[in-house]
Each structure stands twice: as structure tokens, then as C-alpha cells.
Amino acid sequence: MNRFLAVSMFALLAVSGVAHGTMIAVEFVGYVDHITGDEQNALAITPRAIFSGIVRFNSELQDQNPIQDDVGEYAPLSPGHVTVEWGRPDVPNYLALFSGSRGHIDVDNVDPGIRFGDEFLVTVGGFFEDCNGITGPPFDGKRLCEFRLQLIDEDGLVFDSDALPLSAPDLEQLESATLSLEFRDRDCCVTPTSIVGIITSITIFPTVPEPGTLALLSLGLLGLDLTRRTAN
Ligand SMILES: [Ca+2]
Ligand SMILES: [Ca+2]
Ligand SMILES: [Ca+2]
Numbered sequence: 001m002n003r004f005l006a007v008s009m010f011a012l013l014a015v016s017g018v019a020h021g022t023m024i025a026v027e028f029v030g031y032v033d034h035i036t037g038d039e040q041n042a043l044a045i046t047p048r049a050i051f052s053g054i055v056r057f058n059s060e061l062q063d064q065n066p067i068q069d070d071v072g073e074y075a076p077l078s079p080g081h082v083t084v085e086w087g088r089p090d091v092p093n094y095l096a097l098f099s100g101s102r103g104h105i106d107v108d109n110v111d112p113g114i115r116f117g118d119e120f121l122v123t124v125g126g127f128f129e130d131c132n133g134i135t136g137p138p139f140d141g142k143r144l145c146e147f148r149l150q151l152i153d154e155d156g157l158v159f160d161s162d163a164l165p166l167s168a169p170d171l172e173q174l175e176s177a178t179l180s181l182e183f184r185d186r187d188c189c190v191t192p193t194s195i196v197g198i199i200t201s202i203t204i205f206p207t208v209p210e211p212g213t214l215a216l217l218s219l220g221l222l223g224l225d226l227t228r229r230t231a232n
Helices: 003-016 039-045 211-231
Strands: 023-036 050-058 071-074 078-085 094-098 103-109 118-125 143-153 176-184 193-207
Touching: 023 176, 050 193, 078 176, 094 143, 143 193
Parallel strands: none
Antiparallel strands: 023 050, 023 193, 050 078, 071 103, 078 094, 103 118, 118 143, 143 176, 176 193
């Protein structure tokens, strides 16, 4: 079989969700609770701003921490985005895009007698990733660096294992359900500015890749194939 045809068929199988897991979406809605690091921008949260978005992951990501059976680490994420709608005509809404490549999920199913209980943490970008994997306009004169979504159940009841959850925990059971976008100065030591939100609704459900993802994947595979041909 022609190699490109074979690669294309593999790509179709890979994205069909049949052969290589299902794409799972985490969709969340909340509101901006406060903004740290900048007094002036804190005024922008009146009226209450809507903080919403989506992250995606493949259901068959492998736990990168197989040693600890109460801690799961999964990467990379698939593309996603987050929006802050200020609800004010004078302040443009904020949109950040996640490439997914620098995103990861931590799932903790820890006995609350030992540590903090159950946690679901999505991190995209961040200081240790040099703010890569997330793109959006500057805010408060600082560069967008990190997105985090964190759910905590101190009673340790929402997860039974450190596996990726395929449905959302009940918000009523959580002591904390927060979102944040962090902005940093180019030099390391200026206090970051963070837009911090409270989640009011979260759903986790199977989905299909966006057409854009399909197109990008095909282009990537085509490039890979051409590179290999050139190398041969
Ligand atoms: Ca583990
Ligand atoms: Ca638990
Ligand atoms: Ca609880």
C-alpha cells in the first residue's frame, strides 16, 4: 500500500475515536470572583464577569505516575479555550487559546486522613513551561502565562481512583472549584496578575475533534510523510 494512503488511513482511525480512545471535553462556566495583583483591574469585575471555556483530553492518555496509585498525571491535553466576558461595552472580552501541547491533568484520589483528599487539576502553560501552550492578549501590561482549573473534595469522596474522570464530580461535594488565568511580567519577579473565578457548572462528556483539529492533524501527517520521503 502507498505509504501516504496508509498514514492517512491511520490518521482517520486515530481521530475516529474507535481505535484510539475517545476525545473527552471538560466544559465549564463560572464567574470572575476577584483579580489579584492589580487594584485598577479589580474594578473591571463589576458587573460580574462570565468565565467559561473548554479543555479536551483523550480518554486513553496513560498515567505518567504509575508508581503512586493515588496520584494520576496525564498529558498532553488537546486544544481548548477560555473566555472572560466582562459584560461591559468599554472592556473587550478576553479570549485565550490552548494549543494543548503544554497542558496536563492531575487526578488525586488521596485518603483525606493522609493528605488533602480528591483533586482534579488542569494546568495549561505555566512558569515552568515558560508560559508556552497558551496564547492570548496581554492583561495589566503582562504576558498570559497559565490557565488552571482546580476541583477539590476534602472528604475524598468524588474519585475512587487516580484514573481520568469520564464524568464531572458533583459541585455540591466540592469544597473548592476555581479557575484562573495568570499573567506575568517578562522578568521573573514582578507579582503576577491573576483573574480568579468560581465554577458554577462543569460537565465532562465524550465529543469529536473539531474540523480544524482534523485538518491540522492531516497537514502534520502529510508533512511527516514528505519529510520521511525526503530523508529516504
Ligand atoms: Ca498513578
Ligand atoms: Ca477518593
Ligand atoms: Ca466535600
